[in-house]
Amino acid sequence: MFTRLKALFSDIFGQESHQRLGDEEILAEFKKRYHNFRLLLTANKKTLAIMSEMEQAMRGQFVFGMAFVRSQATAASVNVFRIVKHLSEIAPGKYDALFERLKDLQAQITAILARQPQTVATELLLPLEKVGREMSDQVGSKMANLGDIMTRLDLPVPAGFAITSLAYTRFMEDTGLQDEINRLIQAVGADDHSTLLPLCSQIQQMIVTAELPVDVAEAILVGYSELEGKTHPGVRVSLRSSALGEDALGQSFAGQFRSVLNVAPEDLLITYKEIVASKYSPQAVTYRLAKGIPDQDVAMCVGCMAMVHARSGGVAYSRNPLAIRDDEVFIHSAWGLAKTVVDGAVSSDLFVARRGNPPKLVTSQISHKDRIFFCDPLAGVCRQEEGGALAEEPSLTDEEAMRLASIAIRLDETYGEPLDIEWAMDEAREIFLLQCRPLRQMESSGVVRPEGQFGKPLLAGGVTGSPGVAAGPIHRVSRDLDMLTFPPGGVLLSAEAAPRWATLLGKASAVITERGSSAGHLANVAREFGVPALMGLEGAVAALSGKGEVTVDADGLAVYPGRVEGLLALARPVEQDAAAHSPMHAILRDVLDVIAPLNLLDPSAPEFAPEHCRTLHDITRFCHEKSVxxxxRFGQDFHFSKRASKQLKYRVPMKWFFVNLDDGFVHDIKGKYVTMEEIACEPVHSLWDGFIAIPWQGPPPVDGKGLLHIVAHSTVNTNVAQVGDEYAQGNYFMISKHYMCLSSRFGYHFCTVEALVDDRENENYVSFQFKGGAAETQRRTRRARFIGDLLEEYSFRVELQGDEMRAIYAKGPKDLMLDRLRLIGYLLMHTRQMDMVMTNETLVAQYRRKFTEDIDGLLREAGEKHMREVMREEA
Amino acid sequence: MSTCRLLLVDDEAEFIETLGKRLARRGLTVHLANSGQQALDIIAGNELDVVVLDVKMPGMDGIEALQKIKALKPDLEVLMLTAHANVEVAMRGMELGAFDYLMKPVELDELLYKIQDANKKKCLTG
Incomplete structure (x- = not known):
């Protein structure tokens, strides 16, 4: 074969030029190529690791954001570029077509990553009366709904305007701010609470201090002066976030973004920036990450509305949020602004109405409302006051509550879905609608537990914020610092049901708060995450702090000491997270499609060529094969004996051929043969140990069908060696002291074993690839799986594709690496013709047992030998 | 391996100061530059083996600096180290002859290995 290759090589390069080179020059040339070869292998391994990590993310093994997709795609592209470049150094000019292929693929990846939702807004600002429901992609659904309610239903909504997604794009994209933010997230990482908080505060700071584009600032100020014209000069306004994509996947984004009340004209622009910045609040960032929503999908529109001087305010649900079949209207109300109800800061009054015209009050609960939140129109500040004498008074009359119920029912009927409506009522007792969004109803089991069934609770009472039962250690949170120490699976205990705790809901097993109700943001998000929440449980902080593990029964309204298994068994299984189908996963899938699928499987097929590389993986595979x-070929091509292959002599000449890459032999080998003792490569010695440890018992007894298939397929199967092709029946090694690469055809299958075992433990690896066989596909596939399963038991990471198996064991100390090579050596010897018996379950099980016993014995022996050597050295 | 003479270029002064100290402790000779221009000045006046270069810098950006470095000293190996995860920019850097394009945050050992690998290559082709 080598003569054939040489001829080929000479055709391309001209043999003469090589012959003019002296030994020193050839050696230098070889060293350069060898260095490139090693770098190619490093890049190859890195590429495979990146792909594997992306696949893991795809399977939902961890949460990830756009920063992950971007950096993985970039790293994969860079490493594949390096592979191609190093190959071009090893074989100059020969595979340059790959650079073009790579460029094409990279362009595809770039196009996917650059896919941005384009803003459809053409105006920077839209007055609310010009906004309809169909414009949610310009002003966010919150403002679109309010505009619709105002113009189409003619219900009272405060005058105002929406700052559109175009303004947002102008501010964030056109100024380069978004690029800077992406860079920060990439550098710091947003998946760890300890880095998340400072990261978010840095990003928010950047946004708030950035200069608004002049036209955006001007549009906002003009919009405001028109609003003054409709109301009165100096009118105070509320600024509310109305993010695009809030309704994606039915998610509520409850309470993640800022809303600011009672804003004075001089603070308009800075407040606008603050609200845009709240896109990067810790809870918003974690939420998007957990739900797989790309940052770029969330354009922050802002609504600006004249303030209502609220006497009372709250939330109306057009149906029971905790019972799907219950169509009664729920009105939560407190003194002052609705904010107290939404933020879970106070307990609220509850009015329940039965549908009808007019709706009828079914029940009302008047709570102790210890605080009032209102805005002083003159002083221009918002503040909380003690409830005082009003604390026990109903914050709405029954008649007012029923007016609200009528409005809720009308909206529900108009829009054909359950709604969550924020409202305020001014001193003139006029009702205004401030917000309206779809309500996600949940089924609460609403059970009444027989007393004492699960022992004596530590505390009972409160309301169901989110249904379910869960157990975990109590962790009290009162400051941001407490978020950092929050343990996974902890039970979140807090006085207030503050929206900022939402960032912990990915980690918490349950929530207990003293204040708040099912109407708050925290409850909304808890329901979305399927985390049981017990709210409005008075005295909870004092009674439960430091109680260790507890079981929270949000359905039965009680907290028990320790884990109450009987109760936990009643908990409904948590809904599978929809994140695996999130927009983020869709982007990753698209990127992965250009990166990961492997189409070039058979190196002997004519399709194994640059122009058939359809993915980065194909290029990687092609380059690896060609580099080897x-x-x-080098030694032969250059007539360079020192780097030509030597044949192993072990009793008799074996079909094991070695090329010394660097320091793989203990001394220069003159002549044709090399002995095991002359080989300095540690990985080869271990592989050899495993190979010869236990004699092969000969081919397994083949059943008639199996044999028939060999005979039949020998004539057509491309994997079966051509008679007379030397290369088809040998083992070709390239070695240095710490590295080996084996390309082999053993019988009817071919395989590669590659190992780097050196001092850089993190770079160490042993990989084993295996394909083919003589039997029909099904048996070959089964053998691949059989071997894959076995390797997985020894902690290899295994991928199977048809009859091809790829296994890698990466990172680790020397002795573990060498053990893996012994194992592979054993398999090389003993899996020969295994494909023949793969349909015989009994035989397979027998082999499996024998293999495991043999291998364990082999590794034990090696370990003992190693120990003896260590002892001897120490003695 | 012989001592490696390294130049770290990044406009975040604090970042390269800390990194520089850690690498110096591993036996490297470390120079620091806070801008592309400063980097070019240092390169013109010193024998160096490897440059670690940020991409996003005010004034002369990393890609431009890379181009000028390669024009000045073609054999000098340049590692891009950046938080700018962008396939196009990365490819541009690689095509201009960067040895690698690493993304922050990077583990010290990994960076050190890359520097060693780049250094060895430089010695071989130089």
Whole structure:
């Protein structure tokens, strides 16, 4: 074969030029190529690791954001570029077509990553009366709904305007701010609470201090002066976030973004920036990450509305949020602004109405409302006051509550879905609608537990914020610092049901708060995450702090000491997270499609060529194969004996051929043969140990069908060696002291074993690839799986594709690496012709047992030998 | 391996100061530059083996600096180290002859290995 290769090589390069080179020059040339070969292998391994990590993310094994997709795609592209470049150094000019292929693929990846939702807004600002429901992609659904309610239903909504997604794009994209933010997130990482908080505060700071584009600032100020014209000069306004994509996947984004009340004209612009910045609040960032929503999908529109001087305010649900079949209207109300109800800061009054015209009050609960939140129109500040004498008074009359119920029912009927409506009522007792969004109803089991059934609770009472039962250690949170120490699976205990705790809901097993109700943001998010929440449980902080593990029964309204298994068994299974189908996963899938699928499987097929590389993986595979071949050819091509292959002599000449890459032999080998003792490569010695440890018992007894298939397929199967092709029946090694690469055809299958075992433990690896066989596909596939399963038991990471198996064991100390090579050596010897018996379950099980016993014995022996050597050295 | 003479270029002064100290402790000779221009000045006046270069810098950005470095000293190996995860920019850097394009945050050992790998290559082709 080598003569054939040489001829080929000479055709391309001209043999003469090589012959003019002296030994020193050839050696220098070889060293350069070898260095490139090693770098190619490093890049190859890195690429495979990146792909594997992306696949893991795809399978939902961890949460990830756009920063992950971007950096993985970039890293994969860079490493594949390096592979191609190093191959071009090993074989100059020969595979340059790959650079073009790579460029194409990279352009595809770039196009996917650059896919931005384009803003459809053409105006920077839209007055609310010009906004309809169909414009949610310009002003966010919150403002679109309010505009619709105002113009189409003619219900009272405060005058105002929406700052559109175009303004947002102008501010964030056109100023380069978004690029800077992406860079920060990439550098710091947003998946850890300890880095998340400072990261978010840095980003928010950046946004708030950035200069608004002049036209955006001007549009906002003009909009405001028109609003003054409709109301009165100096009118105070509320600024509310109305993010695009809030309704994606039916998610509520409850309470993640800022809303600011009672804003004075001089603070308009800075407040606008603050609200845009709240896109990067810790709870918003974690929420998007957990739900797989790309940052770029969330354009922050802002609504600006004249303030209502609220006497009372709250939330109306057009149906029971905690019972799907219950169509009664729920009105939560407190003194002052609705904010107290939404933020879970106070307990609220509850009015329940039965549908009808007019709706009828079914029940009302008047709570102790210890605080009032209102805005002083003159002083321009918002503040909380003690409830005082009003604390026990109903914050709405029954008649007012029923007016609200009528409005809720009308909206529900108009829009054909359950709604969550924020409202305020002014001193003139006029009702205004401030917000309206779809309500996600949940089924609460609403059970009444027989007393004492699960022992004596530590505390009972409160309301169901989110249904379910869960157990975990109590962790009290009162400051941001407490978020950092929050343990996974902890039970969140807090006085207030503050929206900022939402960032912990990915980690918490349950929530207990003293204040708040099912109407608050925290309850909304808890329901979305399927985390049981017990709210409005008075005295909870004092009674439960430091109680260790507890079981929270948000359905039965009680907290029990320890884990109450009987109760936990009643908990409904948590809904599978929809994140695996999130927009983020869709982007990753698209990127992965250009990166990961492997189409080039068979190196002997004519399709194994640059123009058939359809993915980065294909290029990687192609380059790896070619680099090995090119390195192997070097000695022959250059007539360079020192780097030509030597045949192993073990009793008799074996079909094991070695090329010394660097320091793989203990001394220069003159002549044709090399002995095991002359080989300095540690990985080869371990592989050899495993190979010869236990004699092969000969081919397994083949059942008639199996044999027939060999005979039949020998004539057509491309994997079966051509008679007379030397290369088809040998083992070709390239070695240095710490590295080996084996390309082999053993019988009817071919395989590669590659190992780097050196001092850089993190770079160490052993990989084993295996394909083919003589039997029909099904048996070959089964054998691949059989071997894959076995390797997985020894902690290899295994991928199977048809009859091809790829296994890698990466990172680790030397002795573990060498053990893996012994294992592979054993398999090389003993899996020969295994494909023949793969349909016989009994035989397979027998082999499996024997293999495991043999391998364990082999590794034990090696370990003992190693120990003896260590002891001897120490003695 | 012989001592490696390294130049770290990043406009975040604090970042390269800390990194520089850690690398110096591993036996490297470390120079620091806070801008592309400063980097070019240092490169013109010193024998160096490897440059670690940020991409996003005010004034002369990393890609431009890379181009000028390669024009000045073609054999000098340049590692891009950046938080700018962008396939196009990365490819541009690689095509201009960067040895690698690493993304922050990077583990010290990994960076050190890359520097060693780049250094060895430089010695071989130089």
């Amino acid at each position: 071949t090119e390195m192997f």
